[in-house]
Amino acid sequence: MSKVNLKTLAAELGVSVSTVSKALQNSYEISEETKQRVVTLAKQRNFRPNVYASSLRRQQTRTIAVIVPEIANNFFAFAINGIEEIAQENDYHVLIYLTHDSYEKEVSICEHLQSGRIDGVLMSVSTETNDYEHIAKLMDKGILLVFFDRVRHEIETAKVTTDDFVSGLNATEHLIEQGAKRIAYLSLSSKLSIDNKRKAGYMEALLKHNIEFDPNLVVACGNQQHEAYQRIKELLTSPNRTDAVFASVEKLATETYMVCQELGLKIPNDLKVICFSNTTIASLLNPSLSTVVQPAFEIGKQAANILFQHLERKNISILNENIILKSVLVARESTGC
Amino acid sequence: MSKVNLKTLAAELGVSVSTVSKALQNSYEISEETKQRVVTLAKQRNFRPNVYASSLRRQQTRTIAVIVPEIANNFFAFAINGIEEIAQENDYHVLIYLTHDSYEKEVSICEHLQSGRIDGVLMSVSTETNDYEHIAKLMDKGILLVFFDRVRHEIETAKVTTDDFVSGLNATEHLIEQGAKRIAYLSLSSKLSIDNKRKAGYMEALLKHNIEFDPNLVVACGNQQHEAYQRIKELLTSPNRTDAVFASVEKLATETYMVCQELGLKIPNDLKVICFSNTTIASLLNPSLSTVVQPAFEIGKQAANILFQHLERKNISILNENIILKSVLVARESTGC
DNA sequence: CTGTTAGCGCGTTCAA
DNA sequence: TTGAACGCGCTAACAG
Numbered sequence: 001m002s003k004v005n006l007k008t009l010a011a012e013l014g015v016s017v018s019t020v021s022k023a024l025q026n027s028y029e030i031s032e033e034t035k036q037r038v039v040t041l042a043k044q045r046n047f048r049p050n051v052y053a054s055s056l057r058r059q060q061t062r063t064i065a066v067i068v069p070e071i072a073n074n075f076f077a078f079a080i081n082g083i084e085e086i087a088q089e090n091d092y093h094v095l096i097y098l099t100h101d102s103y104e105k106e107v108s109i110c111e112h113l114q115s116g117r118i119d120g121v122l123m124s125v126s127t128e129t130n131d132y133e134h135i136a137k138l139m140d141k142g143i144l145l146v147f148f149d150r151v152r153h154e155i156e157t158a159k160v161t162t163d164d165f166v167s168g169l170n171a172t173e174h175l176i177e178q179g180a181k182r183i184a185y186l187s188l189s190s191k192l193s194i195d196n197k198r199k200a201g202y203m204e205a206l207l208k209h210n211i212e213f214d215p216n217l218v219v220a221c222g223n224q225q226h227e228a229y230q231r232i233k234e235l236l237t238s239p240n241r242t243d244a245v246f247a248s249v250e251k252l253a254t255e256t257y258m259v260c261q262e263l264g265l266k267i268p269n270d271l272k273v274i275c276f277s278n279t280t281i282a283s284l285l286n287p288s289l290s291t292v293v294q295p296a297f298e299i300g301k302q303a304a305n306i307l308f309q310h311l312e313r314k315n316i317s318i319l320n321e322n323i324i325l326k327s328v329l330v331a332r333e334s335t336g337c
Numbered sequence: 338m339s340k341v342n343l344k345t346l347a348a349e350l351g352v353s354v355s356t357v358s359k360a361l362q363n364s365y366e367i368s369e370e371t372k373q374r375v376v377t378l379a380k381q382r383n384f385r386p387n388v389y390a391s392s393l394r395r396q397q398t399r400t401i402a403v404i405v406p407e408i409a410n411n412f413f414a415f416a417i418n419g420i421e422e423i424a425q426e427n428d429y430h431v432l433i434y435l436t437h438d439s440y441e442k443e444v445s446i447c448e449h450l451q452s453g454r455i456d457g458v459l460m461s462v463s464t465e466t467n468d469y470e471h472i473a474k475l476m477d478k479g480i481l482l483v484f485f486d487r488v489r490h491e492i493e494t495a496k497v498t499t500d501d502f503v504s505g506l507n508a509t510e511h512l513i514e515q516g517a518k519r520i521a522y523l524s525l526s527s528k529l530s531i532d533n534k535r536k537a538g539y540m541e542a543l544l545k546h547n548i549e550f551d552p553n554l555v556v557a558c559g560n561q562q563h564e565a566y567q568r569i570k571e572l573l574t575s576p577n578r579t580d581a582v583f584a585s586v587e588k589l590a591t592e593t594y595m596v597c598q599e600l601g602l603k604i605p606n607d608l609k610v611i612c613f614s615n616t617t618i619a620s621l622l623n624p625s626l627s628t629v630v631q632p633a634f635e636i637g638k639q640a641a642n643i644l645f646q647h648l649e650r651k652n653i654s655i656l657n658e659n660i661i662l663k664s665v666l667v668a669r670e671s672t673g674c
Numbered sequence: 675c676t677g678t679t680a681g682c683g684c685g686t687t688c689a690a
Numbered sequence: 691t692t693g694a695a696c697g698c699g700c701t702a703a704c705a706g
Contacts, residue, residue, distance in 0.1 A: 005699055006700065006701095015677085017700085017701095018701080019676060022702095029676080030676080034676085046474060046477070050698085050699050050700070052393045052453055052698090053393055053453075053682090053701090054699080056390055056698095058682085061389065072418050074414075084435050088442075095400075096433045112430075114385045116388060116389060116683090117388050137383060342683060342684085352692075354694095355685080355686080355693060355694080359686090366692080371692085386683080389682090390682070390683035391684050392698095393697095394683085394685050394697080395684090
């Protein structure tokens with residue numbers, strides 16, 4: 001554990017520090033012979049250049065930060081997976097920060113990141129976040145930023161998201177293709193923008209396939225669990241019963257599943273079900289349940305790619321990409337991811 | 338985006354660089370008045386000391402690395418959650434690296450980490466990893482290491498794991514408490530050490546409650562899905578039927594669930610089921626399924642705590658803790674975490 | 675081809 | 691109470 005650096009190597013070899021440095025970078029200025037000697041000794045001493053020293057000198061860290069609300073959530077876990085993969089390919093390092101949806105934490109993290117630790121940030125904002133001065137400050141320091149999933153449109157930079165409208169359309173068409181005629185839409189809250197977009201997709205699909213829209217089939221399930229259960233039960237016991245259900249979030253699919261158990265309905269024979277989900281586990285556990293999964297892995301990869309691309313040629317760094325990906329339909333055999 | 342550092346601040350205030358540095362560290366050597374002036378300007382200019390420069394100087398990075406096989410897996414996601422939380426509390430930064438269970442990647446990552454980037458590592462080894470020279474090299478460089486979950490016993494350092502034996506015992510007792518008399522154990526592979534430990538716990542529970550052990554109730558399910566399904570079906574259709582099932586891994590619980598569907602058996606009325614799982618989602622989706630969940634969050638926190646504790650007082654750094662945590666039983670109402 | 679020199683930005687002596 | 695000077699370890703411009 002005796003310390004080894006350019007200086008000690010140079011001393012041991014009887015050459016100058018800069019010769020060692022250049023040799024290790026395989027500079028054309030150095031003779032093959034000395035290169036050999038240097039490289040051999042370096043390997044023997046298990047030498048690695050100190051990255052902090054070289055970062056300081058080169059003014060770039062090859063490190064990025066990922067800021068997400070949480071990680072114990074399949075979506076962000078997969079996104080990070082994608083980010084890390086691209087980072088390794090590009091020889092970048094990834095710092096991870098969780099906000100737990102707290103505005104204070106988000107601010108505090110951004111403060112910390114102004115210390116020259118990183119070259120860029122990939123960020124999914126906390127739902128609590130209303131103002132964005134902390135983000136502006138980051139960018140002021142010349143740190144590149146790419147938003148993914150939960151973005152702030154007020155900030156002009158690259159964004160990678162998914163298309164809830166198209167996803168809602170696809171999900172509904174999937175049910176239609178399986179022969180469904182009376183498709184219900186289980187809504188969580190008409191205040192939620194994603195919910196509305198998904199519903200719009202649902203309605204578009206009905207229109208496209210000449211199925212009359214029946215407002216009674218849109219069920220507002222509210223926030224309380226018992227309420228959702230009740231509403232769904234009412235839906236499934238009403239005289240002119242529905243033959244398929246599109247749950248706007250996974251929780252509502254679970255409730256549907258439980259109602260079916262009580263009523264003795266079999267999925268998918270008696271009722272087809274599809275739901276949005278940020279995990280592929282739902283459909284794995286319950287093979288009869290189709291799910292629409294956000295392409296989290298892909299989102300992470302794309303976001304990271306944009307960032308690294310700009311980092312490598314810093315001059316052209318007007319990040320104005322706005323990528324909207326499609327969700328993926330997962331049925332029984334799919335492996336997801 | 339004009340650059341701001343000690344030098345520019347000093348110039349603007351008409352004092353020396355070292356005065357600014359000391360003032361910002363609230364040194365007793367500096368008069369209150371100058372401190373005021375310095376701090377005010379620093380805030381105004383939104384100054385943060387460059388961490389790479391100060392790390393270089395102070396010879397510590399306040400950064401750790403977390404190396405895990407994957408992240409799109411609830412266990413590691415929760416563990417990282419715990420680690421990140423403790424890191425934030427201690428004002429440390431967390432770099433994340435995924436091996437995807439590849440030995441080469443693990444080695445390559447460890448190589449990278451010898452460059453003075455970090456003070457310590459939290460690691461869950463890849464299953465492919467057989468030799469551990471790369472890990473030894475890391476430690477040679479004075480980097481502290483704590484293993485969690487997937488450890489290498491050959492290496493003498495702190496380890497945080499869960500107790501599969503006790504967990505298996507608890508799971509079985511849970512079934513017994515619910516009135517089960519003939520409990521089957523679904524085994525994945527008798528070569529798997531965790532499987533064997535869980536089975537040992539199962540047998541211990543039977544012994545403890547004076548239930549005779551019936552070897553016919555231990556079902557080797559093999560690796561192929563169809564095989565598992567078949568074996569479970571045989572089990573559940575045999576004349577002297579079992580009234581409860583302990584699945585050693587989640588996949589086998591899913592298969593059991595499907596067999597029940599085919600046979601028209603209701604869980605938990607006709608059959609009680611408990612399984613090991615690294616996610617709480619299983620039990621959420623299927624409320625009738627009890628699960629034994631590794632306390633991933635807690636494991637992460639404990640591992641991080643040990644590491645930081647040693648990092649703060651580097652002299653006493655003989656990491657010889659060996660913490661074995663218990664798994665947690667999750668029934669319907671529990672929220673997990 | 676090799677060495678000398680000058681920083682990157684900061685913290686820490688030691689003098690003044 | 692302040693400032694000048696040095697060095698953490700490395701890279702890069704410039705001499706030789």
